[in-house]
Amino acid sequence: MAGTNGKQKTARDMILSMGIIVLVAGFVYLFIPHDDSAPDVKPVDYRVELLTARRAASYPVAAPQGLPGAWKATSVRFEGDRFDAWHLGFHDPEGEYVAVEQSTQRRPVFLDEATQGARETGKTEKIGDETWIRYEGGRYDALVLEGTKGSTTVVTGTASFAQLTKMAEALRTK
Numbered sequence: 001m002a003g004t005n006g007k008q009k010t011a012r013d014m015i016l017s018m019g020i021i022v023l024v025a026g027f028v029y030l031f032i033p034h035d036d037s038a039p040d041v042k043p044v045d046y047r048v049e050l051l052t053a054r055r056a057a058s059y060p061v062a063a064p065q066g067l068p069g070a071w072k073a074t075s076v077r078f079e080g081d082r083f084d085a086w087h088l089g090f091h092d093p094e095g096e097y098v099a100v101e102q103s104t105q106r107r108p109v110f111l112d113e114a115t116q117g118a119r120e121t122g123k124t125e126k127i128g129d130e131t132w133i134r135y136e137g138g139r140y141d142a143l144v145l146e147g148t149k150g151s152t153t154v155v156t157g158t159a160s161f162a163q164l165t166k167m168a169e170a171l172r173t174k
Contacts, residue, residue: 060173
């Protein structure tokens with residue numbers, strides 16, 4: 001019966017090892033700090049890219065002026081080789097995403113990409129002297145500037161229409 005004692009020791013050693021591992025994991029979880037809050041958004045300076053885009057694009061490139069400091073620019077790019085595509089992304093004061101998208105790409109294709117598949121609602125808004133068409137979607141909502149030739153301008157994102165409207169009101173091309 002010498003073999004039975006060896007098997008009992010092996011099972012007991014395995015259970016003790018598992019217990020020690022669970023204790024160490026619990027200790028690590030309790031005493032090593034972990035933060036579940038959203039990370040701080042680091043703003044980007046988009047002035048150089050804006051100047052470059054305004055020189056290179058075949059249309060008047062739009063960017064906001066006069067937005068409060070709580071709006072943080074988070075991403076910017078101009079792709080002259082991809083339909084003069086201009087992108088400027090922001091986090092609004094409520095933590096939602098808002099982007100200005102412009103391009104010379106065919107309007108239906110560009111709108112589908114820029115709005116993440118949002119669809120026209122038939123509703124329009126007068127913002128300043130311009131008419132904007134509302135688009136609603138599962139992921140993004142959008143405002144699309146009506147009456148531009150040669151390019152399409154979209155304000156889109158996860159933010160409310162009130163915040164999208166604030167962005168559209170702040171857009172300037174000079």
